[in-house]
Amino acid sequence: MTMLGSIQNLMINELCAEGAYLDGRELGEVFLPKAEVESHLELGDSIQVFIFQDSQGHMTGTTQTPIAQVGEFALLRVKEINSFGAFLDLGISKDILAPFNEQKPKMRDGHSYLVKLYLDNASQRLCASSNINKFVNKIEPEYTPLEEVNLIVASKTDIGYKVIINEQHLGVIFFNTIFKRMFIGQKLKGFVKTVREDGKIDVVLEKPGMAKVTGLSEQILAELTAKGGFIPLGDKSDPELIRKTFSTSKANFKKAIGGLFKQGKIDIEAKSITLRK
Numbered sequence: 001m002t003m004l005g006s007i008q009n010l011m012i013n014e015l016c017a018e019g020a021y022l023d024g025r026e027l028g029e030v031f032l033p034k035a036e037v038e039s040h041l042e043l044g045d046s047i048q049v050f051i052f053q054d055s056q057g058h059m060t061g062t063t064q065t066p067i068a069q070v071g072e073f074a075l076l077r078v079k080e081i082n083s084f085g086a087f088l089d090l091g092i093s094k095d096i097l098a099p100f101n102e103q104k105p106k107m108r109d110g111h112s113y114l115v116k117l118y119l120d121n122a123s124q125r126l127c128a129s130s131n132i133n134k135f136v137n138k139i140e141p142e143y144t145p146l147e148e149v150n151l152i153v154a155s156k157t158d159i160g161y162k163v164i165i166n167e168q169h170l171g172v173i174f175f176n177t178i179f180k181r182m183f184i185g186q187k188l189k190g191f192v193k194t195v196r197e198d199g200k201i202d203v204v205l206e207k208p209g210m211a212k213v214t215g216l217s218e219q220i221l222a223e224l225t226a227k228g229g230f231i232p233l234g235d236k237s238d239p240e241l242i243r244k245t246f247s248t249s250k251a252n253f254k255k256a257i258g259g260l261f262k263q264g265k266i267d268i269e270a271k272s273i274t275l276r277k
């Protein structure tokens with residue numbers, strides 16, 4: 001199904017002085033401006049375009065790649081605010097509207113917000129909404145402990161970061177479990193720690209216990225190999241340096257290098273480790 005606000009492969013039905021008309025199937029004809037029609041294209045060829053409506057409501061295509069498509073979350077910057085709402089930079093020649101009633105919080109010019117792209121039922125136009133709660137927690141969470149999930153950082157709270165899990169649920173990563181830089185709109189992997197009786201979900205970025213240490217050990221060996229067998233970090237190094245390098249706590253780092261030393265793979269000094277030959 002051809003959908004407005006998505007990237008599609010469409011066939012060229014007509015070439016003219018102004019550009020090309022593409023077969024948009026359910027959407028009808030889609031116009032592609034001349035500046036984006038490459039000279040080698042002919043009738044019947046297929047071309048990949050992102051479909052949107054121009055200011056007159058006409059179906060239009062662009063070969064430019066948008067930051068996000070309909071149904072996706074993305075961090076977008078406000079370019080202009082007028083009587084209709086806020087217009088956000090989608091990374092193409094056409095900006096996207098976030099109506100005032102879809103702004104939570106109210107948007108300010110020049111600021112960036114995590115939004116979801118959706119099709120407005122009334123106007124059938126592509127719009128953006130920062131009212132994240134409107135799109136999540138619609139179904140009961142059915143996650144297993146330590147299940148790997150996709151995360152999008154939604155906001156910072158007093159206790160940690162609120163994250164969107166698999167684009168379906170909200171969860172929380174507590175500050176005391178975070179050992180890497182995080183920012184709104186960031187996409188990363190994580191693990192479900194607990195689904196509480198009230199439906200709230202606790203998330204961690206690392207598997208607890210030995211599973212976490214095993215993964216860290218592999219990461220350390222890979223870093224040693226990449227750096228010629230030497231890393232200026234040891235069991236007496238600054239915890240902040242360890243966090244910046246491996247996004248983990250000093251305690252976990254020491255467990256990992258201790259295990260590698262017992263396996264005869266590395267030598268450990270106070271502030272360095274060396275790969276054994």
